Each structure stands twice: as structure tokens, then as C-alpha cells.
Amino acid sequence: MESVGVGVEDESFEEYIDTSVVRSARLIYETYYDVHPELTEPPLGVAINRLTLRGKLIFNGRPVLLPQECFVPFQRMRE
Structure with a gap:
């Protein structure tokens, strides 16, 4: 089966992520970590509605995204 679109492991999509989306993804992660401080393994990232x-x-795994969603990798949130 032929893959269509951009995969999560393909970093070329990152340059198109809006900074407000990255800030929101960071806030989602920080809120989750505040509620679950026992979290030891960092997430792959956040699937977020733009x-x-x-x-x-x-x-x-690989997130299945809806058309209005994008994936913000954990490394991008830490920048």
C-alpha cells in the first residue's frame, strides 16, 4: 500500500507549524504534566486542532489526524 501525505517521522512538515499552535501544544503538555507528575516517559508530541x-x-504509534489537526513533536515544544 502506498503511503500518502507526510509521516510523523518526516521533519519537513515542522516548518509549517504556526507558533500559536506550538504554544498551545506546550501548554497542553505542561497541564498534563502538572496533573500527572509521575510521568516519566515524554510523549512523542501533541495532536492538536489548528x-x-x-x-x-x-x-x-502514529497519530491519525483529522484534516484540521496537526502534530507537534515533543522536541518542537521544548525549543
Whole structure:
């Protein structure tokens, strides 16, 4: 089966992520960490809706994104 689109492991998509989306992803991560301080493994990143800025942390696998969502890698949130 042929893969279509950009994979999560492909870093070329990162240059297109809006800074407000990155800030929101960082806030989602920080809020999660405040509630769950026992978290030892960092997430792969956050799948976030570009319109509502609501998102979820992704810890394993490849996220399946809706058309209005994007993936912000954990490394990008730490910059």
C-alpha cells in the first residue's frame, strides 16, 4: 500500500507549524504534566486542532489526524 501525505517521522512538515499552535501544544503538555507528575516517559508530541487549539498527547504509534489537526513533536515544544 502506498503511503500518502507526510509521516510523523518526516521533519519537513515542522516548518509549517504556526507558533500559536506550538504554544498551545506546550501548554497542553505542561497541564498534563502538572496533573500527572509521575510521568516519566515524554510523549512523542501533541495532536492538536489548528482551529480550536484543543489537543491530546500522543505516547506511541502514529497519530491519525483529522484534516484540521496537526502534530507537534515533543522536541518542537521544548525549543
